[in-house]
Amino acid sequence: MDFLISYWWLILLALALFGCFVTINQGTIGVITMFGKYQRIMRPGLNFKIPFLEQIYKRVSIQNRSVELEFQAVTIDQANVYFKSMLLYSVINVDEETIKNVAFKFISDKDLMQAMIRTVEGSIRAFVSQKKQAEVLNVRRDIVENVKEQVDITLESWGYHLQDLQINDITFDEAIIQSMSKVVASNNLKAAAENEGQALLITKTKAAEAEGNSIKIAAEAERQAAQLRGQGVALFREEVAKGMSSAAAEMKQANLDTNVILFSMWTEAIKNFAEYGKGNVIFLDGSSEGMEKTMRQIMAMQQMEQPKK
Incomplete structure (x- = not known):
């Protein structure tokens, strides 16, 4: 026993x-x-x-935990917005007071999860309700920052910390999506038309500039050519006058008739007209008086040009 x-x-x-x-x-x-x-x-x-x-x-x-959220919000212009997001949270630290809050604030983890999800959803809904439907897609980062700023205060009183909130997807009703697609398409067409108009304007401007430069170059070339032609005619007249004066002086010393040289130059001029003419009709006075009159005019031109030297 x-x-x-x-x-x-x-x-x-x-x-x-x-x-x-x-x-x-x-x-x-x-x-x-x-x-x-x-x-x-x-x-x-x-x-x-x-x-x-x-x-x-x-x-x-005290390890990191995550939960996926799917909920709906309404914008200020009464558009339904559907969110899919992922919430990452953990215990703030391993201090005794923090662990006491985590252990005794909620009856179970299920109650904690429900309160956390509703808090995050409420914060996002309040933020979205102040935005227009067209602004929601552009304020994704602002939504996350706003939720972290507001929700973290509540979570810290429970002993938790919101480490990250990722908004994975934002969608709208089908009618809104179609209208947004039409707006994007019309904006793209408008931008394409503007780009095409700018390109056409540039092309026309460059063509006009090129044509203007071509006209300027041609005009300058014509001006220089006309100047050279004028200089050539002047030199030709000067040389003709000199030749005639010299020939007349020599014939005078030889006691010859000057009408011989006049007749020779007259026939030479007619020959050049016939050889280099381009179909133009030229009327000439072939009489001795006409030749004498023409030569007097040439000699007078020579006398007018001499003082300019």
């Missing part, structure tokens, strides 16, 4: 000793209560607790 009693005492002692040690896994914190009241926390590893008196109330995870 005494042997059996001793045996049972040994079993109870072994169970007590076995119950004195508790293992807390990495990434979790153990919350200990005694008689239903918070007592202390246990860090990861092997821990000691008073058998039968201290109890592990909860194992709090």
Whole structure:
């Protein structure tokens, strides 16, 4: 009998000793209560607790957790906006007060999750309700920053921190999507027409500039050619006059009739008219009086040009 009693005492002692040690896994914190009241926390590893008196109330995870959200919001111009997002959160730190808040603020993780989701959705809905439908797609970053600023204050009182909010998708009703597509298409057509008009204007401007430059170059070339032709005619007249004067002087010294040289030059002129003419009709006075009159005019031109030298 005494042997059996001793045996049972040994079993109870072994169970007590076995119950004195508790293992807390990495990434979790153990919350200990005694008689239903918070007592202390246990860090990861092997821990000691008073058998039968201290109890592990909860194992709090300090690892990152995520949840996906799908909800609807309404803009200021009464357009339905549908969001798909991902929420990343975790315990702020492993301080004792923080772990106490995490362990005792909510009955279960399900209640915590519901409160967190509704808080985030409410913050986004309040922000979107102040924006127009056309502005929502351009304020994605502003939505995230606004939610973090407002929701973090609430989450910190629960012992949690919002690490990241990713808005993965923003969609609208089918009618709104079609109208937005039409607006984008019309804007693209308008931009294409403007670009085409600018290109055509540039092309026309460059062509006009090229034509103007061509006209200027041709006019300058014609002016220079006319100047050269005038200089050539002047030199020709000067040389003709000099030749006639020289020939007349020589014939005078030889006591010859000057009408011979006049007749020679007259026939030479007629020959040049016939050789280089381009179909123009030229009326000439072939009488001796006409030749003499023409030569007098040429000699007079020579005399007019001499004072200019």
